[in-house]
Amino acid sequence: MLLSVLFATRGIQNRKLFVFVLSVSILRFERFERFTRFVYS
Numbered sequence: 001m002l003l004s005v006l007f008a009t010r011g012i013q014n015r016k017l018f019v020f021v022l023s024v025s026i027l028r029f030e031r032f033e034r035f036t037r038f039v040y041s
Contacts, residue, residue: 003018
């Protein structure tokens, strides 16, 4: 939450970078969740 506010005040380019990093981390989390489900099923 604090990071998003910090990036929003810095400008459009950094906001795009933040959105990119956020989407990548979400994708990684989804893959990790699928992997753990596959392992524990």
